[in-house]
Amino acid sequence: KVYRIAAIPGDGIGVDITEAAVKVLDKVAETNGTFSFTYTTFDWSSKAYLQRGYYMPDDWATQLRAHDAIYFGAVGWPDVPDHISLWQMILPIRQQMNQYVNVRPTRILRGTRAPVSQLQEKPGDLDWIIVRENSEGEYAGQGGTTHGHAENAVATELAIFTRVGIERIMRFAFETAKGRPRRKLTMVTKSNAQRHGMVLWDRVFYEVAKEYEGVVEHDKMLVDAMTVRMVNKPESMDTIVATNLHADILSDLAAALAGSIGIAPSSNLDPTRKNPSMFEPIHGSAPDIAGQGIANPVGAFWSAAEMVRWLGKGELDTVADQLMQAIENVTGEPKTRTRDMGGSAGTEEVTAAVCAEIGKV
Amino acid sequence: KVYRIAAIPGDGIGVDITEAAVKVLDKVAETNGTFSFTYTTFDWSSKAYLQRGYYMPDDWATQLRAHDAIYFGAVGWPDVPDHISLWQMILPIRQQMNQYVNVRPTRILRGTRAPVSQLQEKPGDLDWIIVRENSEGEYAGQGGTTHGHAENAVATELAIFTRVGIERIMRFAFETAKGRPRRKLTMVTKSNAQRHGMVLWDRVFYEVAKEYEGVVEHDKMLVDAMTVRMVNKPESMDTIVATNLHADILSDLAAALAGSIGIAPSSNLDPTRKNPSMFEPIHGSAPDIAGQGIANPVGAFWSAAEMVRWLGKGELDTVADQLMQAIENVTGEPKTRTRDMGGSAGTEEVTAAVCAEIGKV
Numbered sequence: 001k002v003y004r005i006a007a008i009p010g011d012g013i014g015v016d017i018t019e020a021a022v023k024v025l026d027k028v029a030e031t032n033g034t035f036s037f038t039y040t041t042f043d044w045s046s047k048a049y050l051q052r053g054y055y056m057p058d059d060w061a062t063q064l065r066a067h068d069a070i071y072f073g074a075v076g077w078p079d080v081p082d083h084i085s086l087w088q089m090i091l092p093i094r095q096q097m098n099q100y101v102n103v104r105p106t107r108i109l110r111g112t113r114a115p116v117s118q119l120q121e122k123p124g125d126l127d128w129i130i131v132r133e134n135s136e137g138e139y140a141g142q143g144g145t146t147h148g149h150a151e152n153a154v155a156t157e158l159a160i161f162t163r164v165g166i167e168r169i170m171r172f173a174f175e176t177a178k179g180r181p182r183r184k185l186t187m188v189t190k191s192n193a194q195r196h197g198m199v200l201w202d203r204v205f206y207e208v209a210k211e212y213e214g215v216v217e218h219d220k221m222l223v224d225a226m227t228v229r230m231v232n233k234p235e236s237m238d239t240i241v242a243t244n245l246h247a248d249i250l251s252d253l254a255a256a257l258a259g260s261i262g263i264a265p266s267s268n269l270d271p272t273r274k275n276p277s278m279f280e281p282i283h284g285s286a287p288d289i290a291g292q293g294i295a296n297p298v299g300a301f302w303s304a305a306e307m308v309r310w311l312g313k314g315e316l317d318t319v320a321d322q323l324m325q326a327i328e329n330v331t332g333e334p335k336t337r338t339r340d341m342g343g344s345a346g347t348e349e350v351t352a353a354v355c356a357e358i359g360k361v
Numbered sequence: 362k363v364y365r366i367a368a369i370p371g372d373g374i375g376v377d378i379t380e381a382a383v384k385v386l387d388k389v390a391e392t393n394g395t396f397s398f399t400y401t402t403f404d405w406s407s408k409a410y411l412q413r414g415y416y417m418p419d420d421w422a423t424q425l426r427a428h429d430a431i432y433f434g435a436v437g438w439p440d441v442p443d444h445i446s447l448w449q450m451i452l453p454i455r456q457q458m459n460q461y462v463n464v465r466p467t468r469i470l471r472g473t474r475a476p477v478s479q480l481q482e483k484p485g486d487l488d489w490i491i492v493r494e495n496s497e498g499e500y501a502g503q504g505g506t507t508h509g510h511a512e513n514a515v516a517t518e519l520a521i522f523t524r525v526g527i528e529r530i531m532r533f534a535f536e537t538a539k540g541r542p543r544r545k546l547t548m549v550t551k552s553n554a555q556r557h558g559m560v561l562w563d564r565v566f567y568e569v570a571k572e573y574e575g576v577v578e579h580d581k582m583l584v585d586a587m588t589v590r591m592v593n594k595p596e597s598m599d600t601i602v603a604t605n606l607h608a609d610i611l612s613d614l615a616a617a618l619a620g621s622i623g624i625a626p627s628s629n630l631d632p633t634r635k636n637p638s639m640f641e642p643i644h645g646s647a648p649d650i651a652g653q654g655i656a657n658p659v660g661a662f663w664s665a666a667e668m669v670r671w672l673g674k675g676e677l678d679t680v681a682d683q684l685m686q687a688i689e690n691v692t693g694e695p696k697t698r699t700r701d702m703g704g705s706a707g708t709e710e711v712t713a714a715v716c717a718e719i720g721k722v
């Protein structure tokens with residue numbers, strides 16, 4: 001079986017870590033022997049945009065649909081305003097490829113130094129899957145500006161929630177929770193201050209919850225109080241479902257609590273499988289360390305593992321688990337950790353070490 | 362000088378801690394001897410709402426304006442949907458009393474156990490003032506629902522940002538930063554994904570920043586990355602300015618990092634002083650511990666100290682500082698700490714201890 005991967009390295013360290021991920025993916029395939037990857041690498045980046053005026057060509061969607069999955073590095077560069085770079089690439093891909101779920105697992109990998117002392121003592125206390133609504137809500141893209149530069153300027157952001165959009169993410173979250181040993185779902189909202197969209201969000205959650213009565217335990221948190229619970233009672237949660245913006249914020253906090261933003265993966269999924277899903281580490285392009293060969297590729301490898309799992313439809317779970325084991329064998333060793341994990345290894349060293357481990361497990 | 366205080370205990374532990382705050386305020390006044398407080402206590406609560414159908418009477422604004430300041434406990438009770446309780450009391454007060462600034466100082470009080478190990482070693486690393494936009498943005502209240510219970514239901518939340526609203530909060534934030542030893546302001550935004558209102562927010566920030574060139578250092582953070590910085594590099598920040606929702610989330614995280622949500626204060630200010638400002642601890646009504654006499658009154662006392670500072674217009678700063686000292690003398694003692702601070706003292710014990718300390722300092 002050959003899996004066709006659309007690789008979009010993008011900007012900054014996105015390039016370094018995509019290169020590293022490809023090496024690891026090839027090593028996984030080679031070791032396994034039953035499948036392989038082919039890659040189409042797209043030069044869609046801020047650099048290209050500055051030269052030719054666009055990130056993606058008009059037929060970008062058709063081009064991507066000729067692939068089984070998308071591997072994405074990072075986008076964002078100081079010379080281009082962020083709202084332009086993001087709305088010309090990553091956000092249209094998520095929305096038009098119907099990737100309405102963004103799955104963000106977080107746990108403390110071996111060798112990671114968690115900042116919270118409870119988690120230093122009991123790393124197992126943090127083991128979450130954040131299910132992020134990835135297609136609407138605060139990222140619907142609507143809103144506008146009137147009297148832009150005048151003293152009476154008004155600008156708006158319109159968050160849009162649809163029953164269809166809420167129901168499908170809730171169902172995905174309950175199914176995810178059901179597949180985990182603890183069978184527990186925490187829903188995040190801000191329906192006390194935001195009384196329209198968030199109230200619909202709550203209502204649909206409770207409707208779907210009825211179908212899982214006795215199967216999945218559920219509770220509700222306000223987003224502000226949720227940050228407190230994440231810091232103080234990490235062990236009290238398992239699967240978490242939240243809106244596009246709330247989950248964006250909470251997943252970065254989760255990665256920080258787990259020890260480094262450099263290790264965190266994300267899967268942008270179209271559960272209908274009609275479009276390719278997209279896998280990307282949650283860190284950004286990190287202009288400050290780009291091109292220095294020191295970016296942490298662990299988040300990229302973990303994202304690659306999730307891609308393998310997704311492509312395999314259940315048949316490559318062992319392969320993905322073995323890759324995770326290889327990654328943890330490497331993070332477990334002080335001499336193969338990058339700077340953000342307290343070591344001094346470079347991207348290539350870590351990559352080589354993971355490839356070597358893949359051969360062993 | 363007599364200061365007229367409108368006291369709104371509200372719901373749950375709001376009642377316990379308002380009672381405690383009044384005792385402490387009276388003790389402060391009595392010890393000082395140059396001023397005193399009179400209180401009008403309003404029974405605006407969820408309990409009252411369930412009996413008579415409203416939280417506040419029609420002339421609530423007029424009634425409040427007959428006071429120099431408002432002291433607020435908490436609102437929210439399981440029998441009333443949160444979006445009703447909040448939009449019938451706390452949010453209209455903030456908006457109609459022109460309290461467009463919400464100031465949330467956070468630091469690690471003596472005796473507080475910070476969850477992050479860096480802060481256990483160097484508590485001084487966390488010393489922030491969060492300046493929250495308190496009148497518009499994501500809490501503007503607009504939006505609506507169409508096809509509410511049908512399969513094509515759509516609900517929206519409309520965040521509104523005005524140049525006037527942004528400019529005044531930025532100016533307040535820069536002035537606050539200017540008055541602090543480090544003279545540093547960090548602005549939080551999500552202008553990469555939210556490309557209308559947040560872009561205006563950024564633009565006005567940079568405009569105002571020009572006026573403080575060479576006086577106040579400034580930088581910009583995306584709200585998701587901000588959570589990471591708060592956990593990992595608390596010492597790198599001083600004053601922080603953010604939107605209504607972002608600052609709501611970040612200030613709860615700040616309180617958790619500082620050791621307890623029970624200690625955090627907030628000041629809802631009308632800087633024009635045409636309307637009374639409002640002081641409230643940031644914790645909620647905590648139905649689970651209400652009426653048990655165990656609520657932590659420290660956030661309430663700190664809020665009271667901020668009220669004294671505000672009312673004094675610079676002349677009662679020493680009095681407010683002495684109250685803070687009295688509070689820290691008490692939190693510094695294991696036997697006068699409440700449960701959330703690792704002790705077992707009740708609200709009354711802590712209150713009595715603070716009153717005793719006020720007499721001494």
Ligand SMILES: CC(C)[C@H](C(=O)O)[C@@H](O)C(=O)O
Nearest residue numbers: 086090091248282553554585
């Ligand atoms: C780059 C940006 C649009 C993105 C987001 O906010 O979704 C990033 O922060 C993420 O979490 O994937």
Ligand SMILES: CC(C)[C@H](C(=O)O)[C@@H](O)C(=O)O
Nearest residue numbers: 192193224447451452609643
């Ligand atoms: C009670 C609620 C409306 C409030 C808010 O979100 O502003 C609270 O969380 C706060 O932080 O003061």
